[in-house]
Amino acid sequence: MTHAPLATAERTLPVRAAGLSAISGIAFVALLTLIHVVRRDVSLNSQTTSEYAIGDLGWLMVVAFLLSAVSYGALAVAVLARRPRRPARAGAILLALVAAGTVVGGIFVTDPVNTPQDQLSTSGTLHGLGAGLALMFLPVAALLVGFGLPSDSRHVLRWTAVLPLAALLMFLAVQAVPDxxxxxxxxxxxxxxxxxxxxxxxxLSRRTVR
Incomplete structure (x- = not known):
């Protein structure tokens, strides 16, 4: 009897953490969409989403960053709480680092995109470090979680696991093209x-991962 509450908590924690992750992620996308509507001063072609944090309404983007951080952090908890195998555990640890990097990227506002490297502010430099860490670690975390977490929805986890890496490679390829x-x-x-x-x-909030 004394172990019943603990056992119940162990079963519900992964589901609740995954639910929080999903809600936070959806809220992030919704808020970022709203920011695109109200911040017409930021160019969709030449400026990144980080530059929405600059200006009077910049706090909206800061909130968006923090929502994203919560979504990744809660997902890390949801994975770890299921006591998975080593690859998925490593992926969850990377997700926690992604969350930490996203917090840093949100708290410290970026510099304008055309700022010379030797004129970057401390805030802009820290933003770049935090956001860069999240940018590079997320695809690795996705692969480790997607292929390392056994589930009755294994096919969904696996085919979605490759999407972040594909998107990152596309982004890096575009950056290599002049102008x-x-x-x-x-x-x-x-x-x-x-x-x-x-x-x-x-x-993870709906399925039983075995």
Whole structure:
């Protein structure tokens, strides 16, 4: 009898954490969409979503960053709470680092996209470090979680696991092309990352992972 509450908590924690992750991820996408509507001063072609944090309404983007961080952090908890095998555990740890990097990217506002490297502010430098960490670690985390977490929805986890890596490679390829605008590719990258996170969170909140 004394172990019943603990056992119940162990069963419900992964589901609740996954539910929080899904809700936070959906809220992030919804808020980011709203920001695109109200911030017409930011170019969709030449400026990244991080630049929405600059200006009087910049706090909206800061909130969006924090929602995204919660979604990744809660997903890490949802995965770890299921006591998975090593690959998925490693993926969950990377997700926690992605969440931490996203918090840093949200708290510290970026510099304008055309700022010379030798004129970057401390805030802009820290933003780049945090956001860059999240950008690079998420595809690896997705692969480790997608292929390392056994589930009755294994096919969904696996085919979605490759999407973040594909989006990142596309984004890096675009950056290598001279005079190519990065606004839309970066937005596609952000969307793919969010879609992956929401899909996996929904799977873990509904399904029994064995």
């Amino acid at each position: 190519m605008s990065i606004g839309w590719p970066e937005r596609l990258l952000v969307l793919v990352y969010a879609v992956w996170q929401i899909v996996v969170a929904r799977v």
